[in-house]
Amino acid sequence: LQNTSDAILRGEGIxxxxxRWPQGFHSGTIACGLKESGNPDLAIxxxxxxxxxxxxxTRNQFKAAPVLVSQIHLDNAGHISGLVVNSGNANAGTxxxxxxxxxxxxxxxxxxxxxxxxxxxxxxxxxxxxxxPIEKVKQGIGQIPLNAGVxxxxxxxxxMMTTDTQPKxxxxxxxxxxxxxxxxxxxxxxPDMATMLAVIATDAVLEPTQLKKALGHAVDxxxxxxxxxxxxxxxxxxxxxxxGSSSISxxxxxxxxxxxxxxxxxxxxxxxxxEGASKIIExxxxxxxxxxxxxxVAKSIAASLLVKTAFFGEDPNWGRILAAAGxxxxxxxxxxxxLFMGPIALISSGEPVxxxxxxxxxxxxxxxxxxxxxxxxxxSQAEVWSNDLGYRYVEINAEYTT
Amino acid sequence: LQNTSDAILRGEGIxxxxxRWPQGFHSGTIACGLKESGNPDLAIxxxxxxxxxxxxxTRNQFKAAPVLVSQIHLDNAGHISGLVVNSGNANAGTxxxxxxxxxxxxxxxxxxxxxxxxxxxxxxxxxxxxxxPIEKVKQGIGQIPLNAGVxxxxxxxxxMMTTDTQPKxxxxxxxxxxxxxxxxxxxxxxPDMATMLAVIATDAVLEPTQLKKALGHAVDxxxxxxxxxxxxxxxxxxxxxxxGSSSISxxxxxxxxxxxxxxxxxxxxxxxxxEGASKIIExxxxxxxxxxxxxxVAKSIAASLLVKTAFFGEDPNWGRILAAAGxxxxxxxxxxxxLFMGPIALISSGEPVxxxxxxxxxxxxxxxxxxxxxxxxxxSQAEVWSNDLGYRYVEINAEYTT
Numbered sequence: 056l057q058n059t060s061d062a063i064l065r066g067e068g069i070x071x072x073x074x075r076w077p078q079g080f081h082s083g084t085i086a087c088g089l090k091e092s093g094n095p096d097l098a099i100x101x102x103x104x105x106x107x108x109x110x111x112x113t114r115n116q117f118k119a120a121p122v123l124v125s126q127i128h129l130d131n132a133g134h135i136s137g138l139v140v141n142s143g144n145a146n147a148g149t150x151x152x153x154x155x156x157x158x159x160x161x162x163x164x165x166x167x168x169x170x171x172x173x174x175x176x177x178x179x180x181x182x183x184x185x186x187x188p189i190e191k192v193k194q195g196i197g198q199i200p201l202n203a204g205v206x207x208x209x210x211x212x213x214x215m216m217t218t219d220t221q222p223k224x225x226x227x228x229x230x231x232x233x234x235x236x237x238x239x240x241x242x243x244x245x246p247d248m249a250t251m252l253a254v255i256a257t258d259a260v261l262e263p264t265q266l267k268k269a270l271g272h273a274v275d276x277x278x279x280x281x282x283x284x285x286x287x288x289x290x291x292x293x294x295x296x297x298x299g300s301s302s303i304s305x306x307x308x309x310x311x312x313x314x315x316x317x318x319x320x321x322x323x324x325x326x327x328x329x330e331g332a333s334k335i336i337e338x339x340x341x342x343x344x345x346x347x348x349x350x351x352v353a354k355s356i357a358a359s360l361l362v363k364t365a366f367f368g369e370d371p372n373w374g375r376i377l378a379a380a381g382x383x384x385x386x387x388x389x390x391x392x393x394l395f396m397g398p399i400a401l402i403s404s405g406e407p408v409x410x411x412x413x414x415x416x417x418x419x420x421x422x423x424x425x426x427x428x429x430x431x432x433x434x435s436q437a438e439v440w441s442n443d444l445g446y447r448y449v450e451i452n453a454e455y456t457t
Numbered sequence: 458l459q460n461t462s463d464a465i466l467r468g469e470g471i472x473x474x475x476x477r478w479p480q481g482f483h484s485g486t487i488a489c490g491l492k493e494s495g496n497p498d499l500a501i502x503x504x505x506x507x508x509x510x511x512x513x514x515t516r517n518q519f520k521a522a523p524v525l526v527s528q529i530h531l532d533n534a535g536h537i538s539g540l541v542v543n544s545g546n547a548n549a550g551t552x553x554x555x556x557x558x559x560x561x562x563x564x565x566x567x568x569x570x571x572x573x574x575x576x577x578x579x580x581x582x583x584x585x586x587x588x589x590p591i592e593k594v595k596q597g598i599g600q601i602p603l604n605a606g607v608x609x610x611x612x613x614x615x616x617m618m619t620t621d622t623q624p625k626x627x628x629x630x631x632x633x634x635x636x637x638x639x640x641x642x643x644x645x646x647x648p649d650m651a652t653m654l655a656v657i658a659t660d661a662v663l664e665p666t667q668l669k670k671a672l673g674h675a676v677d678x679x680x681x682x683x684x685x686x687x688x689x690x691x692x693x694x695x696x697x698x699x700x701g702s703s704s705i706s707x708x709x710x711x712x713x714x715x716x717x718x719x720x721x722x723x724x725x726x727x728x729x730x731x732e733g734a735s736k737i738i739e740x741x742x743x744x745x746x747x748x749x750x751x752x753x754v755a756k757s758i759a760a761s762l763l764v765k766t767a768f769f770g771e772d773p774n775w776g777r778i779l780a781a782a783g784x785x786x787x788x789x790x791x792x793x794x795x796l797f798m799g800p801i802a803l804i805s806s807g808e809p810v811x812x813x814x815x816x817x818x819x820x821x822x823x824x825x826x827x828x829x830x831x832x833x834x835x836x837s838q839a840e841v842w843s844n845d846l847g848y849r850y851v852e853i854n855a856e857y858t859t
Contacts, residue, residue, distance in 0.1 A: 114784075115780060115783040115784045116782075116783040116784070116785075116787070116788065116789045116791070117779050117780060117782070117783030117789070117791045118783075145776070147776060147780070148775070148776045148779050148780075148791075148804070148809070149809070150807055150808040150809060151808070182776065183774070183776020183777065183779070183780060184774070184775055184776030184779075184809065185776075186809075288780055289776075289779075289780045289783065360762070372584075372585070372586070373550070373586055374547070374549060374550045374584065374585020374586030374587075374691075375585065377519050377550050377585070377586070377691075378517060378519060378549070378550075378585060378690055378691045380518075380519070381517040381518040381519030381520075381691060382516075382517045382518070383518075385518070386518065387518045387519070389518070389519045389550075402550070405552055406552035406553070407550070407551065407552060407586065407588075
């Protein structure tokens with residue numbers, strides 16, 4: 056936990072016991088048999104009082120059944136008293152039967168927590184195109200014990216995991232509100248295709264419109280900065296629930312800052328846990344014409360496999376970085392760019408610069424590498440996070456369903 | 458060599474001795490020391506009479522020095538008496554010095570073959586961002602012996618290779634003209650970032666405008682069908698030279714068909730030789746609204762790493778195929794699509810279909826797999842070629858410059 060200047064406590068990573076859900080939230084998990092490993096694969100988060108809620112969902116044309124159901128429920132009511140998440144099966148590409156299964160999950164949850172079904176949400180992650188064994192899931196929902204105790208946040212984060220190697224959480228506590236987020240996601244080569252789920256809970260008093268706007272901003276500067284061209288998997292979902300149990304309407308700037316911090320933290324944890332990844336690569340584009348173009352150039356570099364494999368090989372192949380920037384669809388002037396790897400200048404005004412090879416080697420060996428490309432075309436900047444790509448990614452993805 | 462119905466001889470792959478350059482073309486190769494392996498890395502193709510020429514070059518914002526020089530020469534003159542290609546060094550990202558080096562290559566070639574320098578072309582492929590040792594290259598150009606003998610086409614194709622494991626060639630012979638093409642390229646994950654070079658020579662009589670139009674069509678239905686979103690590497694170039702030594706103006710339909718066939722053949726050879734690839738995946742989109750949308754959907758599937766790694770694992774993960782289609786930026790209706798893997802239906806009107814698992818396994822084990830996605834939205838179709846992705850790709854690309 057870090058103590059920031061304005062008495063805001065915040066932290067990230069695997070939650071310790073100081074971290075519990077905000078007041079009024081309860082959760083529970085169970086292993087209902089969706090994961091072959093026998094690990095927990097089903098989780099419920101419930102809130103009383105009922106929460107105002109907002110969500111950002113995948114923009115993929117093929118939306119999974121749980122996304123379709125949750126979107127309708129949020130649009131109808133905007134008030135949510137609970138959500139159920141399963142891992143091990145995405146319930147995507149499963150046709151009419153899959154849609155019925157997603158609805159049944161909300162009905163079962165609603166029964167358990169005493170709520171109308173359309174005031175609940177459902178999220179799924181795992182293999183696409185496999186029929187969800189709905190009876191197992193219904194039975195699991197019925198059996199989950201709900202509590203607000205020590206480890207409930209960590210257990211929830213663990214039950215969401217698929218190829219993740221670490222549970223992911225972040226939290227902020229101010230005098231006015233408490234904010235806790237958990238997430239799952241890895242498979243970061245084309246991050247847009249690995250399902251990313253996040254659930255964020257707060258006791259702040261917030262209107263649905265305030266919540267929606269704040270979440271949109273936070274997602275734009277976090278989860279959308281690890282995704283390529285804004286597209287997403289069939290199941291991606293980020294939801295925030297505000298149950299108002301603190302009875303305090305927070306300063307919106309403070310709340311936005313806290314929500315941004317949580318989303319950026321979760322997004323970076325996802326990148327760091329990319330399938331087989333050993334490094335985080337921070338791609339900073341500076342002095343671009345506008346933020347949109349900076350993001351576009353940064354994402355083109357972030358998505359380049361040639362760049363990712365070069366970082367895996369600890370090879371400072373800056374030619375691949377420039378080539379990736381050059382195909383971003385943004386007008387650039389090579390004769391003006393400066394490129395830095397960590398603190399070391401590699402290119403200045405488009406010309407190669409001599410540098411210390413041992414120093415550069417040291418930068419390439421570190422776990423967190425900052426690539427800075429200065430376009431010298433304007434005053435805007437943007438940052439995007441990527442990771443390296445190695446053998447382990449191929450192994451995980453070639454063998455995922457077999 | 459296949460004998461087609463209209464007495465057109467054509468063939469592809471490693472050229473045998475029946476295949477020589479069209480009349481009036483001479484070539485030669487040498488190892489000038491750019492490749493550590495000591496293999497040939499420099500090649501010249503010269504023509505007398507002088508040829509009309511056309512070229513299609515990379516759309517990357519960062520164009521390599523040889524691309525800039527060749528584009529200017531083609532725009533100025535449109536008449537070309539020779540070209541020089543080197544492998545082992547891309548002469549890209551090399552600043553003003555690199556531009557001077559590319560010009561010097563054309564000057565040295567011009568001297569050798571007795572031509573104005575601006576009637577020559579230069580192409581380079583290899584590592585980006587490394588200074589070209591121009592003295593070695595100039596010396597090599599001076600020493601290359603030019604001839605039109607047995608093996609000259611194959612030798613030329615070999616001297617262009619970088620990570621290619623096979624030389625690539627295709628040829629067509631009709632009563633009116635002779636057409637021979639060679640190419641290099643692999644690294645097919647983001648095919649747009651692996652340098653692809655092709656040189657096509659013909660003895661047909663063709664105006665520069667006819668040649669330009671024909672090459673544009675041919676590239677659109679071939680090399681652009683193995684590239685993602687139309688972007689290309691810093692060095693990509695396809696050039697065609699027509700020296701008119703047959704004295705026959707060909708039927709343009711016949712010529713276009715022959716040029717298309719050569720370009721499609723070379724493009725498919727590049728895909729088949731993708732770094733570490735073991736399979737060709739033919740992605741056919743049918744019944745789309747228009748060709749552009751079909752190509753867009755096909756390329757989204759072709760570029761998906763999750764799809765590529767699934768094919769490497771011989772895993773018929775059709776969920777990944779649909780997810781990739783769904784993020785192509787094209788409006789689709791999942792409830793209408795049909796999906797086939799080889800002859801086997803997997804999805805019909807959006808619903809999973811039961812199929813024979815052993816039969817499907819057999820399809821997945823073959824070296825050439827046809828994926829057909831029927832959108833049922835219109836009458837258009839398109840085909841794009843991809844390949845699988847395995848450990849070998851990572852190995853090649855993580856260690857390319859070290």
